Amino acid sequence: MSRPKCLVVDDEPIILELSAQTLSPMNIDCVGVGTYTDACEQLKTQTFDLCLTDMHLPDGNGIDLVNLIQREYSNIPVAVITAFGSVESAVQALKAGAFDFVTKPVDIKELRNLVATALKLAEKHEESFSSLVGESTAIQALRVKIAKLARSQAPVYIRGESGVGKEVVARLLHAQGARASKPFVPVNCGAIPTELMESEFFGHKKGSFTGATADKQGLFQIAQGGTLFLDEVADLPLHMQVKLLRVIQEKQMRPVGATKEIPVDVRILSATHRDLADLVKQGKFRQDLFYRINVIELHVPPLRERTQDIPLLVERILQKLTEGNGNAKLRLSANAMAFLQSYHFPGNVRELENILERAMTLCDDNVIQIDDLQLPKLEEASNNHDEYTEDDLLSIATLEENSAGLDPLLEDLERDKIMKALEKTKGNKTRAARLLGISFGALRYRLTKFKLHSNSEQNE
Numbered sequence: 001m002s003r004p005k006c007l008v009v010d011d012e013p014i015i016l017e018l019s020a021q022t023l024s025p026m027n028i029d030c031v032g033v034g035t036y037t038d039a040c041e042q043l044k045t046q047t048f049d050l051c052l053t054d055m056h057l058p059d060g061n062g063i064d065l066v067n068l069i070q071r072e073y074s075n076i077p078v079a080v081i082t083a084f085g086s087v088e089s090a091v092q093a094l095k096a097g098a099f100d101f102v103t104k105p106v107d108i109k110e111l112r113n114l115v116a117t118a119l120k121l122a123e124k125h126e127e128s129f130s131s132l133v134g135e136s137t138a139i140q141a142l143r144v145k146i147a148k149l150a151r152s153q154a155p156v157y158i159r160g161e162s163g164v165g166k167e168v169v170a171r172l173l174h175a176q177g178a179r180a181s182k183p184f185v186p187v188n189c190g191a192i193p194t195e196l197m198e199s200e201f202f203g204h205k206k207g208s209f210t211g212a213t214a215d216k217q218g219l220f221q222i223a224q225g226g227t228l229f230l231d232e233v234a235d236l237p238l239h240m241q242v243k244l245l246r247v248i249q250e251k252q253m254r255p256v257g258a259t260k261e262i263p264v265d266v267r268i269l270s271a272t273h274r275d276l277a278d279l280v281k282q283g284k285f286r287q288d289l290f291y292r293i294n295v296i297e298l299h300v301p302p303l304r305e306r307t308q309d310i311p312l313l314v315e316r317i318l319q320k321l322t323e324g325n326g327n328a329k330l331r332l333s334a335n336a337m338a339f340l341q342s343y344h345f346p347g348n349v350r351e352l353e354n355i356l357e358r359a360m361t362l363c364d365d366n367v368i369q370i371d372d373l374q375l376p377k378l379e380e381a382s383n384n385h386d387e388y389t390e391d392d393l394l395s396i397a398t399l400e401e402n403s404a405g406l407d408p409l410l411e412d413l414e415r416d417k418i419m420k421a422l423e424k425t426k427g428n429k430t431r432a433a434r435l436l437g438i439s440f441g442a443l444r445y446r447l448t449k450f451k452l453h454s455n456s457e458q459n460e
C-alpha cells in the first residue's frame with residue numbers, strides 16, 4: 001500500500017514543521033500549505049487521505065475548508081487546529097463535519113492519536129447494521145446519519161423516549177467508527193451515588209480518602225481510546241457537570257488524590273429521555289455542558305411513529321426468546337400482530353420485548369393470540385365483555401383509536417380510497433397500506449371496521 005498523504009494548512013511554518021516531524025515516523029507524507037487558496041489547489045491536483053487545517057487562514061477560514069471538503073472530497077477526513085480555549089470554533093467545525101480538533105499548542109501525542117484515528121476511518125469497512133432492526137423511512141434515515149456520524153469524533157446527543165433504542169444507536173456509532181476496537185463504556189449517570197461519582201468517573205489514588213485502599217481506574221480511563229456513553233445524562237448533579245465540562249474541553253483529567261493531569265482520548269456520546277433544553281431553561285442542567293455535548297443531535301423516533309417496523313422487530317425478538325429452546329418456533333396470529341401495530345407503546349421497543357416475553361409463557365401451541373399480549377386496553381375491554389371475540393375486540397380498539405368519531409362522509413371517502421388501493425395492488429394489503437401511507441396494522445383495522453374483505457388474503 002502506498003504511503004498515506006496528509007494536507008496540512010496553516011500559515012505558521014512551525015506548525016507545518018511540527019506536523020511533518022510528527023507524521024513522518026508514522027510513514028505519512030505531509031504536504032504543507034499556508035493559505036486557503038493553496039489548499040484548494042492541492043486538493044484539485046493530488047489525492048489526500050487526511051487534512052489538518054488551522055481555523056485562521058490569511059485568505060479564509062478553516063470552516064470554509066471543512067465545508068469544501070465535505071462537499072467535494074467527502075472521503076477525506078478533516079480535523080481543525082484551534083487556538084486554546086476557543087471551544088466555540090471547535091464546536092462550529094465539528095458541526096460543519098470536521099471529525100475532530102486539536103488545540104494549540106499542539107500536543108504531539110494528541111496529534112498522533114488523531115491522525116491514527118483518522119486513517120483507521122478510511123480502512124474501516126461497513127459493519128452490520130443488523131442490531132438496529134427496522135425498514136421504516138425513519139430507521140433508514142437514522143442508519144444513514146449514524147454511518148456519517150460514526151466517522152466523526154464529535155460528541156453526539158441522542159434524544160428519544162424511554163426504551164426507544166438510544167443505546168443501540170450509541171453502540172452502532174461506536175462500532176462503525178474508528179474506535180471500534182477500543183472499549184465502549186456505557187454508564188447510567190442516574191445509578192451512581194453522588195458521593196462516589198467523581199471517583200467512578202476519574203478514578204482515585206490509593207489513600208486519597210477513607211476506603212481508597214488501592215488505586216482505581218475511572219470510567220474515562222477504562223474507555224481510553226474508545227467511547228463513553230453517558231446514559232441519562234440529565235441525572236448528573238451540577239458539580240459533576242462542571243467537572244465533566246472541563247474534561248471534555250481540555251481533554252485532560254485528574255484522578256482523585258493525584259497530582260498530575262492525564263490526557264483523555266474518549267469520544268463522548270450521551271442520551272436522555274428527558275427534555276435537556278428544558279432542563280437548561282430551568283437551571284437544572286448547565287448551558288455550557290449542554291452546548292458541548294449537544295454538538296450533534298440524533299433523534300430516535302418512538303415506535304408508534306414507525307409501526308411498519310413492528311413485524312420485523314417481533315420476528316427478531318421471538319427469535320431471541322426461543323434461542324436454545326430446541327425447535328420451538330413461536331409466531332404471532334395475524335390479529336395479534338395487527339393489534340400490536342395499533343398499540344401506542346409508551347415504553348417503546350423495550351415494552352414490546354416485555355409483552356412478547358410474557359405472551360410466550362401464556363400462549364398455546366406456540367402461537368401468540370391477542371389475549372396473550374395482555375395489553376392494558378385489551379384487559380379492560382375483556383374484563384367488561386367476556387363474550388367478545390377477537391374480531392370484536394379489534395373493532396373496539398379501532399373505535400377507541402378513532403374516538404373522535406369520523407364523519408360518515410369521511411368514512412365513505414376512506415372506504416373508497418382503501419378499495420381503490422386494494423384494486424390497484426390486486427388485494428396485496430402490504431402494498432395497499434404503503435400506497436395509502438398507513439401501516440399494515442392500521443389497514444387491517446380499517447378493513448375489519450368497514451367490514452371490507454379484499455379479494456385475496458395475500459399479504460406480501
Ligand SMILES: Nc1ncnc2c1ncn2[C@@H]1O[C@H](COP(=O)(O)OP(=O)(O)OP(=O)(O)O)[C@@H](O)[C@H]1O
Nearest residue numbers: 131132133161162163164165166167168273349350
Ligand atoms: N431498532 C431496534 N432493533 C432491535 N432492538 C432494539 C431496537 N431498538 C431498541 N431495541 C431493543 O430494545 C431494548 C431497549 O433499547 P435501548 O436500551 O437501546 O433503549 P434506550 O432508549 O437506551 O432506553 P432507556 O431510555 O431506558 O435508556 C434493548 O433490548 C434493545 O436491544
